[in-house]
Each structure stands twice: as C-alpha cells, then as structure tokens.
Amino acid sequence: MPSARSLSRSRLIWPLIALGCLLLFNVFFTPNFFHIEVKEGHLYGNLIDIIKNAAPIMLLAIGLTLVIATKGIDISVGSVVAISAGTVAILLGGDLGGVPRFPVALALIGAVLASTAAGVWNGILVSRIGLQPIIATLILFVAGRGIAMVLTNAMVIWIYVKPFAIFGQGYWLGLPFSIYMVAGLLLLTWLVTRRTAIGLFIESVGINPTAARFSGISAKNILLGVYVFSGFCAGLSGLVVCSTVMSADGNNAGNLYELDAILAVVLGGTSLNGGKFYLLGSMIGALIIQTLTTTIYAFNVAPEISQVVKAFVVYGVSLLQSERFRRRIAGMFVRERAPA
C-alpha cells in the first residue's frame, strides 16, 4: 500500500537526481540544449533526440529488468536485435520499388516471433537444462550474429518499404513513434508484473529460488518466462533499430546494446543480485546513458576521451546508488552532531 509505493519512489530518487544533474549541467554549459522547435508539425531538439535514440535501449532494458530481477542476465539481446532486423529485412525484401515481399504486418510478426524463439531457447537452457544464465545466453550472443549473417547472406540489406520507416523515423502527434512503443511496452509490463502477482514471483525467485520453489512457485516457469519476454523485447528493439537506418546489418545492428541495456537496469536501481526490480528506474537509466552520450557530442569532447568521460559519470551514478557510500558521505557531515 502507501509504504510499498513510497519505497519504490525513494529508490527512483537517485537515478532521477543523476539525470537531473546531467540536464542541469547542460543548462549552463550547452547552448540551445533545451531548445525545442516545431518543424512540419514534429518536435525537434536535443531532448527529443535523446528519447528517440534511447528507445532501442529502453525496449531492451524492460525485458532485462525482469531477467536481472531473477538474478539472471541476458547478454544475447544485442544479437537478437540483429536477428530481428535480419528477419524483417528479408521478409520485406530489398526491392528498390518499395514493394514488400510479404505484407508489412507479417514481416513484423515474423521478426518478433523469431526473436521470441531466441528467448525460448535461452529460457530452456537456463530453466530446464540449468545452465548459468551468462553461459546460456553467451551461446546466442555469439551464434545470434551468425544467424543474422546467414539470414542476410552476410550482406547489408536495404529496405525501401516506406511504411516501415515509422518505427525508427516516424512521428505521431508530434512525437517520435518509438516513444509510444516504449510507453506501450512499459505500461503493459507494469500491468502484468504489478497488477498481478507475477512481479512478486519474479522477485521471490531472484531472492531465493529454493525458498520460492518450496512456497509452491514454479520457479522454472518464471525463469523461462522472463527470458522469453526478454527475447520479445529485443525483437521490438530490432524493429526500431532496423527502421532507423532502413537496413539490416548482421554485424553491426544492436552491437554492444546488451551492455548499455544492462547498465540502464543497474543505474535504475535493480540489483544484479536479483530481487526487487524497478521498471521506471531502468527507463531513467537508459535516459541517463543517452543524455550522457548526447552531452558528450554536444560538448565536442574529443572522441578519444569521450569513453573515459562516460565511464567517470557512470561510476559516479553507481556510487550514488550505493546506500553504504551515501551513508559514509553523509557521515562526514553529520558525525559531530550525532546524538550520543
């Protein structure tokens, strides 16, 4: 009830503060950072770009939040993005005239199904075979790119089907279409985990799978479910990635996205040790990462040190998340006044 909600709110405060600091920095140091203008009925500006560019990571982070809550990890999501992109590309076909080989809807469903199947594979390895999650998903991390290459015949397939551009480039009611995908998936996930007991089961399995099993929870099915869902999310993410550049590149689509997505989840307050999870936190985490990238670009940081700057900020945000660190810092200031 109230306290449960206020608890999750207080968990969100630290990622929010980090995001706020980043934005505040830009208020002072980056001219026009907050400038938003209306062009052809669409909103344009850095802030809009940040959300738009963060969308693929946000979609991945939603799935990964649940996986990480079970004390698991899914490092195959970047490769599954490539599988999704490759699948949709071959189903739409590289016809220059823009005539799709199969109906667009069918291509979309095909890509998401292929990605979900990848999730089923991961889920079976983890929940039924009992492989450690990082090893289980390492298989698809490597093999997934191979599958994507086979799908695209090791070539970059260009897509000329205009309607498909909506996922990565389209606008609706003035805002990028991908934002609505994120919002939709987030809402759906929130409803399914928090308006049912599935969220509680996921957390129980993450905290202690044995105790969860002894309480009558089917831990195996929960595990299977989160990996399948992670695959599904990666499929949606793949559509956005593919649509943004209107091409599928088995080698580069979604490359290293898994790391950003994991980072987003962790920055958002969900522990890699499993247990309590924070979907909104993960979204804020993804925004922090993207804001940082955009800031570094806007600030013209030399590319050779931009990664270092990024690392420092990430380090700082992670420290901020640590209760022990915060207490120690607070202790420096209040020790003298502490009551005996």
Add this chain to the structure above:
Amino acid sequence: MPGEAPVLEMRKISKVFPGVRALSGVDFRLFRGEVHAVMGQNGAGKSTLVKVLTGVHEHDAGEILLEGKPIRPDSPFAAQKLGISTVYQEVNLCPNLSVAENMFIGRQPMRFGSIHWKEMNRRAEEALRRLNIVIDVTQVLSSYSIAIQQMVAIARVLDVSSKILILDEPTSSLDETEVERLFGLIRTLRDRGLAILFITHFLDQTYRISDRITVLKDGLFCGEYETAELPKLELIAKMLGKELSEFSYATEQAGKKKEAAAAGAEAPVLRVRQLGLRGSIAPFDLDLSKGEILGLAGLLGSGRTEMAKLIFGIDSANQGDIEVQGKKASIGSPRAAMMAGMGFCSEDRKNEGVLGELTVRENIILALQARMGGLKFIPLKKQLEIADKLINSLKIKTPSAENAALQLSGGNLQKVMLARWLATHPAILILDEPTRGIDVGAKVEIMELILNLSRQGMGVIFISSEFEEVVRCSDRVAVLKDHAKVGELSGPEVDENNIMRTIAEGR
C-alpha cells in the same frame, strides 16, 4: 572469576532499530575462565547484544570495556582483531569451498605469492584434529553434514587467537555425542582461561556448561546469576516474564489434548505406501488422520527431513504412492504438493524459508498467491487483511506488515513461515524443526498453535530433535533410524523411553 576485574564489561548498552528498541541499558560482564550464558526469549536482545559486541551493529549508547579499555568495534573484522571471535547460529561459511579454504579464508598461508595449499590443508587438518574431527579437508564443505560444518566454523575461530569466544546457538544442529564433544572442548578452553559467552535455547545445556547466567527480557537487563544458585523453573519464569503457574498450565493443556485426540481416530488425510528414494530414505508407510499430530522422531541424520521432503515433493520418489484426502496424488514438485493441500515449513529458515528482502506481508501471502496462480492477484487490501490477521493470531512481533522480513528474529521468522502456510488452509502441514533455534517462550507458543491447528482438523506432521517436544505434542510417533522408518508408537506408548528403545532396538 568474580573478584578479579572482568575481561569484558558492557555498561548501559542501548540499541534502537526502526520501530524496535532492541536493547536498553543492558549491563553484561564476562570474566576470564568462565562460561557465561545469556538467556532470553525471542527478541529479548541476545543476538543484538552479540552483534554490538562483534561490531555488526554499533551501539547507540553505553560503553564497552575490554580489559579496562573502551572499545568500539565497527566491523566483525575489527572485533576479531581485538580478540573477540564469534561462531553464529547459522553456519556462515562458503559451502562451495573446501573445508581448509573455509578455515583459512582471508588468511591463507602464502608462498611465492600464491596460496600454499599443502601448508593450508595440513594446518586445517591439525586444527580439526584438536577438536577430534578427522575429515578430508580438501572436500567441499557442503559435502559434510550441518553438524560437521558447524564444527568447522568453531575450529575456524578457535584457530585465530582470541580472548573472548562467543558461541551463538552452536549446538542447535549437533547431536548428543557431538554436543558432549563440543562441551569437552569448551571446558578445556575455559580452564585455559578463555572467556566464553554462550547463547543457547537448550536449558539443560545451559546448566551443564555455564558458570553464570545473564537474563534479558524485551531488551532489558533482568539480572546476572550464578548458575548453581538459579533453579531452572525460576530461570524460565524470568525469561518468560510469566508466573510459574501459567507456564505449567500450557504444558498441562497439551497433555489433555493428546488424550482427547487419541480417543477418536478420524478419516486419513494422508496415506503413504512404500514411498522411497534410493540414497535418501528406505521405502516407508505412513498414515495421518484428520486432526492428528504425527511426530517424526529420530537422531540427527536419521532421515526425518528426507522423509518430509519426499512427501512434499521436493525430492522425487523413485517408488511408492501417496494418497491425499482419499485421492491418489502424483506429487512431483512442492507446487503439486501444495495444490493437493499440503504445507511444509523447512528446518532451514534462512535458505529454504523466508524471503528476507520481501515484506512480512509478501512472505505471508506468497504460498496462497502461488496457489491461486500469478494472474489472480490478491488485492493489496485483502493481502493486508490476511497478513494482519495472522500477525495478530500468531503474535508475530513486527512493527508492521510492511517491514522487511529480515529484520525479524528467528522465532518470529518461524511464525511468518507458519503464517504463509496457514493462509493456504492446508489439510496437511509438515513442520520440520519448527522450534529449532528459538527460545522457550516462542516454543510454547508454537506448540500450542500446533495443538490448536490439529483441534481444528488439520493433520500435522511434526519433526523435532527434542524427543520431549515430540512426546508432548504427538498423538502418534514414527521413529526413524539410519534413513529408514523403524517403528511406530501410539497412544500411551508415546514416551521418550519408548522412542529411545525403538531407536536402539530397531533393525
């Protein structure tokens, strides 16, 4: 001994946790060459006192003097460096490391910049031999019984030089010979001048080993006594804060109930035929009637837990049948057992029971929710209603239903586990050592609760290593030995002597 200056003196120690005053103004003195028992109910503050002393918690007020000098350990490591060593109630070692690694973790003997394995194993073996334990120290710890693991933990801290040895429930998972062996060791150490703080719930053990007793109640200091001058009943009364007559009443009630139930046998809720699992427990038959309490008695490692786990589907049997409420049930998982109407409280609360990071409410409704399925969400209001009702009826001490379960003491965690299953209204409830590691007061409460449940028609399988408890509660007792059921006692036959005779003569 009193007369000289105490090696350790704690004065007016206070510690407050959110919503709970764990210690207020507690005094404690420990002398060289004595075994000093700290006694008290759940939440009396025993564990908190130890944790303050060992640097796990920092006290809010008061002072600690070690050999006359004030100390304020801020971590277990700091306490250890001061010469305060602890062995905790639950084994706090790494089950996947070898015995030797566990004993030398953090202080491995080194040679040429790498671990000197031979030396480490040799020293581990030697340290264990001094405790009369001869085992292969290169094996992983988890391949040994909890009893051996506990002894490794003790050997580990004994191997580090210490002025004060704190034993927090060291005997709760040891059998009688092991306890005697440990006591022998404790006496030797005491005679060598070590100051030993001993916490246990076994009254007999307190009287066997301790020189003095400090009693705590609800975080308050009740008094310090010479063991020889404090009669057992008086001690119990002080710990409970009850009048003596009340306490004996509860025990009497238990006796009466037993007679009543023995008179009218009812329809069986559980019928087990030739259920067995190779390497775990030999095939056995078991019947449980409605409203009956069936005790499982046997020594440590006799197969009591294995039997319970087989019935509840945690382990899969390779032969035999189970019938629940007259219907043949295929129990392949705890989930299936729960759906058939069973509940099971594991003896290992920490690893197999309570989910510490979840709230008390979430812990309580977990099994009920699992039974209803993930999609049929119990509305929060209803959840709170169920949780509050059980918190009240089981007298679970928690500031609110929304507190994280890990803040509760052992006895209260046990009640949370009970509450979890009571919420599902099971026909059969299996309780594996529900009174282990909890104090006398909570024991009485839990046993009364079990009797109440059986009166309401629940079939209860009750496992305890204390025969006295089994005898007091059970209508019938199945006796186990060496992973097999060797006999059954019912009605007037149920007494401690008969159990021991059955164990001695069985097979």
